[in-house]
Each structure stands twice: as C-alpha cells, then as structure tokens.
Amino acid sequence: MQITKWLLAMFCAAGLWMALVPAGMAEEYEVPEANPYSGDKKAIRSGRSWYRNVCSPCHGGRADGQGERGTGADLRKQKLGYKGFVEVVLDGRKVQGRIQFMPGWRNVLSMKDILEITAYVETLALPEANWE
Ligand code: HEC
Structure with missing residues (x-):
C-alpha cells in the first residue's frame, strides 16, 4: 500500500516538473544532418x-x-558549411583581441527558428560561400 502511494507521489512530481520546466530549457539542440527547411518557402x-x-x-x-x-x-x-554555420549560431564565437563577438543563441531561439534563419541566409549566398 505504502509503496503504491509513494510511486503515485513520484509520478505526480515528475509530471509537475515537466509541466513547469520552460519549453526552451528542455529542448534538445541536435543539429540534423541536412537542413529540413532548406528551399522551403514558408x-x-x-x-x-x-x-x-x-x-x-x-x-x-x-x-x-x-x-x-x-x-x-x-x-x-560564409565558408563554414551548413553544420558549421548552425554550430556558430548555437554557441557563438569569441575571437581574442576583437571587441565585437558573435553571441550564442542556444536556449534563446529554438532549433526550428535557427534552422529557418539558416535556410533564409542560405538564399543570400554568393558563389564563394560554402553551404555543403
Ligand atoms: C551582437 C552582434 C551580433 C548579433 C546579434 C549576431 N551576430 Fe553573428 N557575428 C557577430 C560577429 C561580431 C561575428 C564575427 C565573430 C568573429 O569571428 O570575430 C559574427 C559571426 C557570425 C557567424 C560566423 C561567420 C563566418 O563566416 O565565420 C555566423 C554564422 C553568424 N555570426 C550568424 C549569426 C546569426 C544567424 C545571427 C542571428 C541569429 C547572428 N549572427 C547575430 C555579431 C553578431
């Protein structure tokens, strides 16, 4: 009897935790092999x-x-390739000696937002860019 009550309590606590943790914090930032939004007009x-x-x-x-x-x-x-681009957007880049740096967007933007931005920037590519 006691153990069922305990299990029930744990179950509720886990549910509550999942409901309270902001969506952004629980998000997985796995970079897909290819951008699913590349060429997608919307x-x-x-x-x-x-x-x-x-x-x-x-x-x-x-x-x-x-x-x-x-x-x-x-x-x-940009010469970083598709994955390199997304990684810099996620984690930013700070080069020593430069005042301006690239801020990271992990936990600020969702992976979907970042991939949509990436698909947009890809449409602006000059011939020397690398999006492979
Ligand atoms: C506060 C200013 C700032 C904002 C906002 C910013 N960036 Fe940057 N970003 C930089 C700077 C400065 C660099 C150059 C970093 C260096 O190498 O010193 C950079 C570099 C980059 C690079 C690397 C480019 C290369 O060819 O090596 C990428 C990719 C990039 N930014 C994408 C983005 C995207 C996409 C956004 C919007 C989500 C964004 N940045 C927002 C300042 C910014």
Whole structure:
C-alpha cells in the first residue's frame, strides 16, 4: 500500500516538473544532418523575419556584415558549411583581441527558428560561400 502511494507521489512530481520546466530549457539542440527547411518557402519567410529582428543589427539587413551596431561577419560569404554555420549560431564565437563577438543563441531561439534563419541566409549566398 505504502509503496503504491509513494510511486503515485513520484509520478505526480515528475509530471509537475515537466509541466513547469520552460519549453526552451528542455529542448534538445541536435543539429540534423541536412537542413529540413532548406528551399522551403514558408520557412524561409519566417527565417527572414527572425533574421531581421535578431541578426540584422550586427550583420546588416542584407547580411553583408554592415549592421548598424557595428560589423558582424558577411554571412553571404560564409565558408563554414551548413553544420558549421548552425554550430556558430548555437554557441557563438569569441575571437581574442576583437571587441565585437558573435553571441550564442542556444536556449534563446529554438532549433526550428535557427534552422529557418539558416535556410533564409542560405538564399543570400554568393558563389564563394560554402553551404555543403
Ligand atoms: C551582437 C552582434 C551580433 C548579433 C546579434 C549576431 N551576430 Fe553573428 N557575428 C557577430 C560577429 C561580431 C561575428 C564575427 C565573430 C568573429 O569571428 O570575430 C559574427 C559571426 C557570425 C557567424 C560566423 C561567420 C563566418 O563566416 O565565420 C555566423 C554564422 C553568424 N555570426 C550568424 C549569426 C546569426 C544567424 C545571427 C542571428 C541569429 C547572428 N549572427 C547575430 C555579431 C553578431
């Protein structure tokens, strides 16, 4: 009898915990082998609006690195490949000696948001870019 009550209590506690932990915190940030949103018009539109809100201040409205808050990298030329791009967006990059750095977006944006932004930036690629 006691043990069933205990199990029931544990079960409820686990349920409560899962309900209370914010969705972003429990999210898995596994990078898929290929971007499922690449070439997807609807996702690209959504990615563009995310990009304009969160990335353009530093990277510029045309992703050429000329944002009003200074100079982020020119994302039209990015050479990191698809996975390398997503990894920098997730965890950011700080190069010693540079004042400006790339902030990480893990636990800020969802993986879906990041992949939509990625699909959008991919549409701006210059010939020398690497999206493989
Ligand atoms: C606060 C300014 C800032 C914001 C906001 C920002 N970035 Fe950056 N980002 C930078 C800077 C600065 C660099 C260059 C880092 C370095 O190498 O010193 C960079 C580098 C990058 C790189 C590496 C480019 C390369 O060719 O090596 C990628 C990819 C990138 N940013 C994507 C994004 C995306 C996507 C967003 C929006 C979700 C974003 N960034 C938002 C400042 C920013």
